[in-house]
Amino acid sequence: MILTIASGKGGTGKTTIAVNLALSVASAEQKSRLLFLDCDVEEPNAHLFLKPSVAAREDVAVRVPRVDASRCTHHGRCTVVCQFHAIAALPNETLVFPELCHGCGGCALACPEKAISEEPHVIGIIEEGHADGINFAHGVLNVGEPMATPVIRQLKRRLSNEYDLAILDAPPGTACPVVESMRGADFLLLVTEPTPFGLHDLRLAVQVGRDELGLPVGVVANQDGVGDAGVDEYCESEGIPILMRIPLDRRIAEAYSRGITVVDALPEYRDRFQQLMHSILKEGQE
Amino acid sequence: MKQVVVLSGKGGTGKTTVAAALGHLASQEAPIVLLDADVDASNLDLVLSPQLRAKHDFFSSKVAVIDPASCQSCGRCQELCRFDAVLAPKEDGEPYAIDSVACEGCAVCYYQCPAEAVRMDEPQDGLWFRSDTAFGPLVHAHLYAGHENSGKLVAEVRQQAKAIALEGGHEYVIIDGPPGIGCSVIAATTGVDLALMVIEPTVSGIHDLERILGVARHFGVPAVVCVNKYDINLEKTNEIADYCADLDIEVVGRVPFNTIATEAMVAGKPVTVYGDGLITEELRNVWSRVRDKVADT
Incomplete structure (x- = not known):
């Protein structure tokens, strides 16, 4: 099962939720068949809690054009086909703007002089290893680079049938990096807080995950007890199950601030996260 | 200011x-x-x-759309798409289609389709x-x-x-x-x-x-x-x-x-x-x- 948490x-x-769910999977055998992917490549944080050993690193690169000046006739076809304003043919020179390039290869295909080759432009890295027996990987977008999606796409290549369960920790928002983190999931778990901001953004996440992508969804109500009843009323009216409630608890906030997991700080939560996993599996099958 | x-x-x-x-x-x-x-x-x-x-x-943004009537099922679009946005037909000879969620709007398929079966839509x-x-x-x-x-x-x-x-x-x-x-x-x-x-x-x-x-x-x-x-x-x-x-x-x-x-x-x-x-x-x-x-x- 591919479970995205957004x-x-x-x-x-x-x-x-993602980290504690992963740690609550009971046996070592099960953990070895669990894959954890931190898809929040702009601000990855899961490693601060899981503290994985990093066994391998790889670059994430977008293939950007390189113009061979001796062959370029300044014909400008590249500029016409590029949808991202990443290449500009001037009368005497053709300029490339790597940060704007999506790496589609369109300019190289279109150049009548075959003056364009492609070279990698590194925009981030992927690190992978193990944490408490769990297979772990995350992507890290380089500071100053705008495009997170290619990093997430490359990170997701680790998904395979060797794993019984893959937990994907998504970025906030509802834009393309979130969509990439949700695409192909079997179940979408949405973590919200019962406040007007939480509800407003939960609705948007449901629009993306359930309505656009057709995924089954469930909700975790975190910091339950603050705010108002809006989230409960919304979930009730939409028929979205609330699979777990975590009360506002200063002990959890303080443990979090120090990088300590909930199941370490409050071991009674291990059972609750296992129950959450059972509920997800049950909902996912229906 | x-x-x-x-x-x-x-x-x-x-x-x-x-x-x-x-x-x-x-x-x-x-x-x-x-x-x-x-x-x-x-x-x-x-x-x-x-x-x-x-x-x-x-x-x-732009999104590619394949006209099924014009598609000759050559698969060139799928071969070139770097965003896994082209869906192959279930049976040979059927038209290809675009996954509009995955489509990056790069228009490579639009420019490279030999049958000119692709158009670029501009959704709001x-x-x-x-x-x-x-x-x-x-x-x-x-x-x-x-x-x-x-x-x-x-x-x-x-x-x-x-x-x-x-x-x-x-x-x-x-x-x-x-x-x-x-x-x-x-x-x-x-x-x-x-x-x-x-x-x-x-x-x-x-x-x-x-x-x-x-x-x-x-x-x-x-x-x-x-x-x-x-x-x-x-x-x-x-x-x-x-x-x-x-x-x-x-x-x-x-x-x-x-x-x-x-x-x-x-x-x-x-x-x-x-x-x-x-x-x-x-x-x-x-x-x-x-x-x-x-x-x-």
């Missing part, structure tokens, strides 16, 4:  | 709460424009009771709004769920807010920024006079602070830091202060944890309008320091 609003506890 | 953006890197640290409060406090001293640059999950309007004045459609990507609030004009936007080009929509609303500010003689544009460090953050940050980083004293908060300060530095934007819920972990608050001192970055406020921030949100008001407690007092300090800082830029 939220719309930031800071609702996606990483907390 | 000065532009101040509120950022955090990590989501949910209180950007919108702080931005709304700064908007309220600044508006007591000078005419301002408010801008919500978190276009894929915008929340600023929820605490400002805006009166909608104008609504505009936003178009930017969202809306942007001009509203009035008790504190000044508000520019906000809504990127349709799952659509691309949030950075371009941010650039659009940035321009609109700036134009309103210049035209109306507003002294400040207060921008509620998006989380992360990617395209929409870059679009919200470039060319502003000051970035205010709202950080919680947690291991994640500090990790993400380093990266968002990197973005500000990369684009030459001066930054200051406000620690939110500082009393959740005093040790980490001190760590942030030391880290900032090393980088010569001013910590302009330490806002205590209090459920009044959530109560204000539920009431649909900036926290500084809702109550006169410790949070409001500290946010007044934050605003006066931010004001002095941008006066120097």
Whole structure:
């Protein structure tokens, strides 16, 4: 099963739920068949809690054009076909803007002089290893680079049938990096807080995950007890199950601030996260 | 006219709460424009009771569409697509199709299809709004769920807010920024006079602070830091202060944890309008320091 954990609003506890769910999977045998992918490549945080050993690193690169000046006739076809304004043919020179390039290869295909080759432009890295027996990987977008999606796409190549369960920790928001983290999931778990901001962004996340992508969804109500009843009423009216409630608890906030997991700080939560996993599996099958 | 953006890197640290409060406090001293640059999950309007004045459609992206009648099933599009957006037919000879969610809009298939069976559609990507609030004009936007080009929509609303500010003689544009460090953050940050980083004293908060300060530095934007819920972990608050001192970055406020921030949100008001407690007092300090800082830029 591929389980994506998302939220719309930031800071609702996606990483907390993802990490503790992963750690609550009971046996070592099960953990070895568990894959954890931190898809929040702009601000990856899961490693701060799982503390994985990093066994391998690889670059994430977008293939950007390189213009052979001796062959370029400044014909400008590349500029016409590029949808991202990443290449500009001037009368005497053709300029490439690597940060804007999506790496589609369109300019190289279109150049009548075959003056364009492609070279890698590194935009981030992927690190992978093990944490408490769990297979772990995350992507890290380089500071100053705008495009997170290619990093997530490359990270997701690790998904395979060797794993019984893959937990994907998604970024906040509802834009393309979130969509990439949700695409292909079997179940979408949305972590929210019962506040007007939490509800507003939960609705948007449901629009993306359930309505656009057709995924089954369930909700975790975190910091339950703050705010108002809006999230409960919304889930009830939409028929979205609330699979777990975590009360507002200063002990959890303090443990989080120090990088300590909920199951370490409050061991009674291990059972609760196992129950959450059972509920997800049950909902996912229906 | 000065532009101040509120950022955090990590989501949910209180950007919108702080931005709304700064908007309220600044508006007591000078005419301002408010801008919500978190276009894929915008929340600023929820605490400002805006009166909608104008609504505009936003178009930017393109999506490939294959005409099944013209498709010759050669598979060239699938071979060339680097975004896994071309769906092969179940049976040979049937037409190919595009997964519009995966399509990047690069138009490689459009230009390379030997049968010219591909066209590029331009779906509407969202809306942007001009509203009035008790504190000044508000520019906000809504990127349709799952659509691309949030950075371009941010650039659009940035321009609109700036134009309103210049035209109306507003002294400040207060921008509620998006989380992360990617395209929409870059679009919200470039060319502003000051970035205010709202950080919680947690291991994640500090990790993400380093990266968002990197973005500000990369684009030459001066930054200051406000620690939110500082009393959740005093040790980490001190760590942030030391880290900032090393980088010569001013910590302009330490806002205590209090459920009044959530109560204000539920009431649909900036926290500084809702109550006169410790949070409001500290946010007044934050605003006066931010004001002095941008006066120097």
